[in-house]
Amino acid sequence: MTDPILRVDAVQKAYGSHKAIDGVSITVTAGERVALLGHNGAGKTTLMKMILGLTQPTAGRIEVLGHAPGSSVARRKVAWLPEHVVFNRSLTAAELMATFARLKGAPVRSNLDLLARVGLKDAVHKRVGTFSKGMRQRLGLAQALIGEPELLLLDEPTTGLDPVSRQSFYDIVEELAGRGVAVLLSSHVLTELEARTDRVIIMRAGKLVASDRLAELRGQVGLPVRIRLAVRPEAASSVAEQLGGERVNGHRVELLCRPEEKMALLSRITGFGRMVEDVEISPPTLEEIYRRLGGERPQ
Numbered sequence: 001m002t003d004p005i006l007r008v009d010a011v012q013k014a015y016g017s018h019k020a021i022d023g024v025s026i027t028v029t030a031g032e033r034v035a036l037l038g039h040n041g042a043g044k045t046t047l048m049k050m051i052l053g054l055t056q057p058t059a060g061r062i063e064v065l066g067h068a069p070g071s072s073v074a075r076r077k078v079a080w081l082p083e084h085v086v087f088n089r090s091l092t093a094a095e096l097m098a099t100f101a102r103l104k105g106a107p108v109r110s111n112l113d114l115l116a117r118v119g120l121k122d123a124v125h126k127r128v129g130t131f132s133k134g135m136r137q138r139l140g141l142a143q144a145l146i147g148e149p150e151l152l153l154l155d156e157p158t159t160g161l162d163p164v165s166r167q168s169f170y171d172i173v174e175e176l177a178g179r180g181v182a183v184l185l186s187s188h189v190l191t192e193l194e195a196r197t198d199r200v201i202i203m204r205a206g207k208l209v210a211s212d213r214l215a216e217l218r219g220q221v222g223l224p225v226r227i228r229l230a231v232r233p234e235a236a237s238s239v240a241e242q243l244g245g246e247r248v249n250g251h252r253v254e255l256l257c258r259p260e261e262k263m264a265l266l267s268r269i270t271g272f273g274r275m276v277e278d279v280e281i282s283p284p285t286l287e288e289i290y291r292r293l294g295g296e297r298p299q
């Protein structure tokens with residue numbers, strides 16, 4: 001197995017007697033998209049700030065590509081996109097990118113490619129003051145990508161974006177992960193993360209309560225799978241009774257089962273032949289898993 005890009009080992013961060021981070025260990029490898037979830041105050045931003053070297057752990061150790069956060073290698077290889085990006089509105093996208101490239105000591109000539117990669121090719125010479133929120137966020141991402149970072153920290157990056165902008169933002173993140181960039185992303189919008197992350201980390205009051213792939217978390221929490229059937233009206237009562245489900249209206253039957261019972265139940269459903277006209281299977285959502293493990297609503 002390759003060395004992780006990010007290693008967080010038994011890290012604590014105390015503010016006086018309050019432990020904002022309490023014994024957290026995580027790793028993120030190249031090309032992995034990891035979602036960092038937790039209610040307000042769970043410690044997500046504090047963790048990101050320590051990874052950036054903006055604040056020091058009280059105990060434990062963090063390494064970025066084997067280097068200390070804030071060291072010159074780590075600074076070059078880690079990029080951060082904060083929730084609210086503020087730019088000088090009077091500059092054009094090209095001028096802003098040139099300023100950031102100079103600050104990072106990176107070549108200005110790659111900037112056009114980066115702007116094209118985030119879909120801002122046609123806005124290169126437009127003033128940032130005229131940009132929509134989605135365009136500003138994509139410009140933020142382009143700025144973060146200067147210098148080809150290997151670890152991308154995204155703090156609630158899609159706040160305030162419409163569904164189409166969110167989709168295109170995640171498409172870019174997926175493309176970056178495909179090139180081997182490790183991505184750690186915090187968000188309160190759980191529905192958008194379901195299909196777009198490889199692993200989910202849940203924090204609660206500074207502690208890690210889960211870190212696994214969604215499929216594994218589904219198995220761990222023991223929440224039921226929901227199966228909805230569309231049944232011919234004359235058979236609805238009988239089907240509901242035989243399968244132990246609930247008839248919800250003239251031709252709908254709902255069943256709950258444990259994940260391991262699902263296939264056997266589906267085989268029984270198939271046995272009803274044309275009496276059952278349609279089947280919809282819903283595994284527990286990330287929102288439901290989060291509520292079970294995180295213990296609180298995400299917002």
Ligand SMILES: Nc1ncnc2c1ncn2[C@@H]1O[C@H](COP(=O)(O)OP(=O)(O)OP(=O)(O)O)[C@@H](O)[C@H]1O
Nearest residue numbers: 015019020021038039040041042043044045046047
């Ligand atoms: N500079 C600070 N001084 C004292 N306490 C702090 C400081 N920064 C953070 N905290 C506390 O640490 C805890 C974690 O805060 P943090 O901002 O990391 O949470 P978060 O998960 O990012 O929350 P949100 O979702 O609201 O952004 C909170 O209890 C917060 O009040």
